[in-house]
């Protein structure tokens with residue numbers, strides 16, 4: 001007797017790189033059978049002709065600010081992740097955490113969560129907490145304090161790795177990065193980094209991250225490559241990364257499928273010189289919150305909002321879509337949302353990334369290939385995160401599954417309406433239990449914390 005039988009689905013099989021019409025039997029949270037004509041399920045889901053994929057593993061998103069939403073549901077971003085088929089996501093990216101990782105993990109485990117969460121510990125989280133100015137270097141004492149706290153989160157508190165947000169704290173030197181990495185390099189950790197700068201300085205920024213990996217021996221996940229070099233430098237940056245991989249380094253990257261990035265208007269990303277670097281004007285910036293919701297900047301508005309509403313999310317239309325597509329074709333670039341919302345407002349990537357790739361770029365525009373992209377949404381990030389039981393549909397693996405209608409799947413979130421839910425995600429199963437049933441969210445609390453255990 002199975003808890004769930006998924007009948008007649010087109011099951012994603014990465015071994016043969018194809019879809020295979022078969023059934024899946026689930027019991028106690030695990031996949032225990034993959035064969036035709038399974039019988040005796042407590043719950044049988046008939047999905048004739050729909051695609052059955054491993055749940056999406058989003059290696060780069062941003063966790064919630066607990067208590068930040070108006071409707072009393074803390075998981076503003078996590079809820080969007082679930083509705084686009086994500087079952088496991090990694091927060092703490094770009095050097096930033098919303099709260100201490102132990103507190104976040106405990107909140108998730110006490111309250112349940114829409115999806116499973118892993119967390120990086122963010123370098124800037126502690127850098128800011130202990131009062132290092134973003135344009136300065138830390139004192140010797142501050143550096144030692146940071147190293148102690150970061151090491152503790154890696155060794156004991158379950159962080160999957162360490163993330164940097166170099167662009168957000170221009171005072172970070174290469175030496176500071178190496179110094180901190182050296183304190184944790186005996187552990188099993190993944191580094192992730194939001195680079196030092198983009199566009200004309202993007203390539204040198206990527207070289208710096210490769211050098212960090214080379215010098216420390218630690219694997220490096222380069223964050224949202226599109227917003228770094230899809231301004232004319234993508235070809236060169238992909239070649240440089242490929243060469244580093246060929247030399248034996250463990251480098252990968254992630255990318256979201258949009259031609260605009262998003263971050264806080266008060267951040268150093270928008271410091272003097274940014275428009276010259278992008279070769280754009282003030283009107284390339286769209287504001288996302290009242291009293292400037294959906295307003296394009298003028299020079300006056302830009303400086304006023306930076307001064308008065310530095311925590312407002314802004315969207316910058318400065319990338320080329322063709323270069324984003326080029327990135328998504330590279331074998332070492334994974335699909336990740338970089339999902340980030342502030343009181344329900346922000347960039348549509350938080351609610352649209354995965355359906356957009358499949359519906360728009362694979363099915364409609366035929367610019368990307370289905371199995372290849374699914375691999376970048378599931379198996380590859382799961383392997384990178386060393387999640388041995390996730391990312392593939394194989395016997396013995398966790399029953400984290402998304403079932404979607406290939407003819408209907410599409411993102412609906414836009415820059416004007418950034419949290420509109422996608423279409424075509426029919427079922428999401430987390431840990432062998434149904435979270436989305438026939439397109440309806442029926443359980444938003446199946447997710448848990450996944451804390452990295454160091455041996």
Ligand SMILES: [Zn+2]
Nearest residue numbers: 094194223224
């Ligand atoms: Zn970032």
